[in-house]
Amino acid sequence: xxxxxxxxxxxxxxxxGEITVPVGSHSPDEDYSTLDEPVRDTIMRDLKAVGKKFxxxxxxxxxxxxxxxxxxxxxxxxxxxxxxxxxxGSADSKDDGGPQFAEVFVLIWFGAVVITLNSKLLxxxxxxxxxxxxxxxxxxxxxVAMLVCRLVLLxxxxxxxxxxxxxVVVAMFGWSTLASTAFLADSQPPxxxxxxxxxxxxxYFVISWMILTFTPQ
Amino acid sequence: SLPVLYLFAxxxxxxxxxAANPDATTISIDEPVEIPKNQxxxxxxxxxxxxxxxxxxxxxxxxxxxxGQKKSAPFxxxxxxxxxxxxxxxxxxxxxxxSVFPVPGKNFVRxxxxxxxxLYGPFWICATLVFTIAVSxxxxxxxxxxGKPTYHYVPEFRKVSIAATTIYAYAWLVPLALWGxxxxxxxxVMNIVSYSFLEIVCVYGYSxxxxxxxxxxxxxxxxxxRWVLVVFSLCLSGSVLVMTFWPxxxxxxxxxxxxxxxxxxxxxxxxxxxxxxxxFDAPELDFPAPIIPAQNGTTVITKSH
Numbered sequence: 001x002x003x004x005x006x007x008x009x010x011x012x013x014x015x016x017g018e019i020t021v022p023v024g025s026h027s028p029d030e031d032y033s034t035l036d037e038p039v040r041d042t043i044m045r046d047l048k049a050v051g052k053k054f055x056x057x058x059x060x061x062x063x064x065x066x067x068x069x070x071x072x073x074x075x076x077x078x079x080x081x082x083x084x085x086x087x088x089g090s091a092d093s094k095d096d097g098g099p100q101f102a103e104v105f106v107l108i109w110f111g112a113v114v115i116t117l118n119s120k121l122l123x124x125x126x127x128x129x130x131x132x133x134x135x136x137x138x139x140x141x142x143x144v145a146m147l148v149c150r151l152v153l154l155x156x157x158x159x160x161x162x163x164x165x166x167x168v169v170v171a172m173f174g175w176s177t178l179a180s181t182a183f184l185a186d187s188q189p190p191x192x193x194x195x196x197x198x199x200x201x202x203x204y205f206v207i208s209w210m211i212l213t214f215t216p217q
Numbered sequence: 218s219l220p221v222l223y224l225f226a227x228x229x230x231x232x233x234x235x236a237a238n239p240d241a242t243t244i245s246i247d248e249p250v251e252i253p254k255n256q257x258x259x260x261x262x263x264x265x266x267x268x269x270x271x272x273x274x275x276x277x278x279x280x281x282x283x284x285g286q287k288k289s290a291p292f293x294x295x296x297x298x299x300x301x302x303x304x305x306x307x308x309x310x311x312x313x314x315x316s317v318f319p320v321p322g323k324n325f326v327r328x329x330x331x332x333x334x335x336l337y338g339p340f341w342i343c344a345t346l347v348f349t350i351a352v353s354x355x356x357x358x359x360x361x362x363x364g365k366p367t368y369h370y371v372p373e374f375r376k377v378s379i380a381a382t383t384i385y386a387y388a389w390l391v392p393l394a395l396w397g398x399x400x401x402x403x404x405x406v407m408n409i410v411s412y413s414f415l416e417i418v419c420v421y422g423y424s425x426x427x428x429x430x431x432x433x434x435x436x437x438x439x440x441x442x443r444w445v446l447v448v449f450s451l452c453l454s455g456s457v458l459v460m461t462f463w464p465x466x467x468x469x470x471x472x473x474x475x476x477x478x479x480x481x482x483x484x485x486x487x488x489x490x491x492x493x494x495x496x497f498d499a500p501e502l503d504f505p506a507p508i509i510p511a512q513n514g515t516t517v518i519t520k521s522h
Contacts, residue, residue: 097371097372097374098371098372098374099372099374100374103374118302118337118341120295121295121298121299121301121302121337122302122337123299123302191305191306191307192304192305192306193306194306195304195305195306195309195337198341199341199344202341202344202345202348205348206348209348209352210372210374213355213370213372214372215369215370215371215372
């Protein structure tokens with residue numbers, strides 16, 4: 001600071017400019033103001049985000065789009081459609097049939113919450129909703145498997161149809177588990193990775209079992 | 218107090234030596250019995266364990282010195298519950314191994330848990346067991362009834378909730394009752410060994426692991442095989458439980474000690490037999506329903522079960 005003692009401010013330097021400081025929030029508002037846009041734009045933007053995440057799940061790469069911009073629309077749509085497709089299972093009595101809508105719904109959401117809590121308690125760095133988002137989106141391959149199974153069952157219910165369904169469900173189960181592990185395993189310390197991956201495996205195994213054992217009336 | 222001072226002095230020397238030569242391998246001696254275990258643990262992760270020892274934040278050292286003061290975070294914070302999940306993969310696998318292969322004379326709690334009870338093992342072993350029993354029961358019934366013309370496959374999803382209620386109730390209520398009972402007896406009789414509630418939950422949770430492969434093998438539709446499996450798994454996990462809880466009750470009145478251990482084994486056996494009876498249909502009794510022409514000409518169809 002010793003050098004500054006020599007500096008003198010000349011009174012001839014004009015000082016001019018704007019006194020009012022633009023408040024930071026105004027200009028972003030003009031760019032992202034969504035109040036005036038047509039409803040179609042709003043819906044299409046969200047749909048495109050959901051669709052992009054579907055693509056990320058089907059081709060799992062190390063991309064952070066799924067994690068950074070989490071949303072729960074995709075998981076909700078997948079969960080509801082899976083639970084709806086699992087309806088209509090046959091039963092002699094109400095007690096012996098397949099899972100009801102509420103049971104599938106609760107199983108998926110409660111299971112995802114428990115797995116997220118488990119990974120956070122083990123010291124994971126992922127946030128709660130990010131993990132829910134990933135687990136929910138990775139149900140997509142299994143929903144596709146359910147669709148395929150129902151179509152195959154329309155054709156017949158013999159041994160050949162069972163083998164096809166078994167193959168499809170096993171393949172999609174592997175895909176789901178690998179996809180979610182690819183996104184979630186990095187946020188764990190390396191000496192606890194298996195402890196976090198195993199519950200995810202169990203979760204998708206239970207959903208696959210429900211899909212495989214679906215028998216129509 | 219003298220042994221504690223000795224431990225502190227040793228720790229100081231070790232810290233000084235390590236500061237001088239940070240790359241030296243360290244061996245900590247907790248109890249004579251546990252030296253191989255410690256070295257094995259150290260060898261698996263030398264880097265992390267050495268740093269922890271240097272800083273004095275290694276779990277086993279800290280818990281040896283501060284046993285009982287470990288969980289210091291208040292119970293409404295997330296960190297409090299994180300202390301119950303402070304286990305690594307190899308620790309969980311070791312505890313599972315210890316519950317399946319009981320070492321005669323060694324206490325499961327002292328050997329494997331060592332003041333670091335976790336809730337990961339009990340919770341996920343119970344969850345796996347619930348679904349294993351439900352799925353295996355369903356598969357077993359499917360194979361048993363496969364050839365019959367009147368059989369229509371049902372997924373029997375309701376049984377999952379029943380299995381979940383039973384197994385989680387067993388894994389939490391029985392340890393609660395046992396802990397309460399041991400606390401009560403502790404006030405009457407001075408015991409050397411006393412377990413915290415979480416350690417009892419931990420032992421019970423890990424002792425249920427043997428039932429997972431047992432449930433898978435119960436798919437085999439032979440009565441003899443199933444009962445041999447029941448006895449075998451009961452011996453293994455029952456012996457782990459007995460060896461854990463016998464030191465806690467042996468100083469008590471002889472009859473009470475035997476009754477306690479007997480009740481532990483009885484409840485464990487009841488769980489196994491109950492699951493076998495409810496979720497798995499009996500294999501040999503299922504014959505096709507015969508049609509018996511009755512005297513007055515109407516036919517009577519008897520149901521097989």
